[in-house]
Amino acid sequence: MRDQEIVRLFLERDERGIDELMKQYGSLIRYIIRPIVPDSEDAEECFADVIMRIWDKIGLYDAKKSSLTVWITAVARNTALSFAKGLRRSPDSGEIPQNTSSGGMTPEEAVIQRERQAKLEAAIRSLSGTDKILFYRRYYYMQSLKQIAAETGMTLKSVESRLYRLKQKLKDEMGR
Numbered sequence: 001m002r003d004q005e006i007v008r009l010f011l012e013r014d015e016r017g018i019d020e021l022m023k024q025y026g027s028l029i030r031y032i033i034r035p036i037v038p039d040s041e042d043a044e045e046c047f048a049d050v051i052m053r054i055w056d057k058i059g060l061y062d063a064k065k066s067s068l069t070v071w072i073t074a075v076a077r078n079t080a081l082s083f084a085k086g087l088r089r090s091p092d093s094g095e096i097p098q099n100t101s102s103g104g105m106t107p108e109e110a111v112i113q114r115e116r117q118a119k120l121e122a123a124i125r126s127l128s129g130t131d132k133i134l135f136y137r138r139y140y141y142m143q144s145l146k147q148i149a150a151e152t153g154m155t156l157k158s159v160e161s162r163l164y165r166l167k168q169k170l171k172d173e174m175g176r
Contacts, residue, residue: 003068010058018051021072028069029076035142036080037087046083050076077141116174123173131166138163 006024009017029050030043037043053075061071105113124135133152137143145163149156 004063007058007061007063007068010055018055021051021054025069025072029072032073032076032141033080035144035147036077036084042083042087046080049083050079053079119174120170123170126173127166131162134159134162135166 006017006020009020026047029047033043033046033050037046054072057075061068124132127135134148137148137151138145143151145156145159148154149159152159154162
């Protein structure tokens with residue numbers, strides 16, 4: 001089934017869309033979730049959360065801005081990161097960690113953070129194709145070094161050294 005049909009089914013709230021989504025994108029979603037949520041039971045729960053998030057947010061998808069694959073990838077990654085963050089919190093203890101602040105960022109901190117983010121995005125855009133792929137696989141999709149090496153055909157040592165040099169280059173461009 002084509003992406004447009006899946007989107008149409010979701011927009012019409014037809015549950016066949018979920019089946020089609022899982023057939024066409026289930027393995028991609030699991031591939032994205034696995035490095036972020038390694039426990040298999042938690043990963044399946046996260047997978048269900050991703051499907052429900054896609055179901056709820058399909059109205060936000062804009063085919064003019066990105067492909068459905070890219071949009072699903074972003075939803076899966078962000079949902080998995082939120083899920084993993086929730087797992088790290090200790091829901092059993094009623095204590096509030098000592099190092100949490102009472103409020104959000106100050107306006108000055110928000111401006112500084114946006115400037116840093118823009119600078120980092122520009123630095124990433126300036127990377128070569130291979131370096132950009134390595135960066136995204138390691139730090140965006142959180143893949144292991146072994147997985148990156150296996151899927152790119154590079155040696156483990158080569159991946160490690162390229163990522164090290166890449167981090168040094170980004171630190172230099174960001175002003176350490």
